[in-house]
Amino acid sequence: KAGVTQTPRYLIKTRGQQVTLSCSPISGHRSVSWYQQTPGQGLQFLFEYFSETQRNKGNFPGRFSGRQFSNSRSEMNVSTLELGDSALYLCASSSVGVYEQYFGPGTRLTVT
């Protein structure tokens, strides 16, 4: 079974721009969660989607948004980028009734 894939792996953007990150979960997994990881902050939960609906949301500003498609693939969008948005963005998928998440390799976003 293929693992969680994320694209792109690396991205450099300028302040004020917007960015879209993509995540393809493990086949059969319907839950996709997004996390931001910065040095010293650990993993910060952004949001979780299940069957195309946002089920949980972390404490991030409205500039961070996401969606999930019918095939469970998910996208995350960040608008009006700020320098502080530079981070590793991780996507994780899980199966119904299985309390374990499988992480993708992450997208390294650098905002200059």
Added chain:
Amino acid sequence: KNQVEQSPQSLIILEGKNCTLQCNYTVSPFSNLRWYKQDTGRGPVSLTIMTFSENTKSNGRYTATLDADTKQSSLHITASQLSDSASYICVVSEDTGNQFYFGTGTSLTVIP
């Protein structure tokens, strides 16, 4: 408030030596506890997952213990190798299965 705390924050050990990482949590109701290994710039990879009734679980040189009464877990690494250098993250799930609480991780460096 549901929290997960890990100690130490960082650790340096000689190759071949053993070490133990700690995780204390206040998450309730408890579902399971997982230890992840995260290499720099990559997504976390699951090492072990433990439910309420499990006290010890091993994965090669990694052995996790869980004391559900004191809400403490430890990850013991035996005969450390240079490749063990990574961040180790403790994650605790609520009984609903929808909420994951992350520790900030222990950064382990194994030196020759």
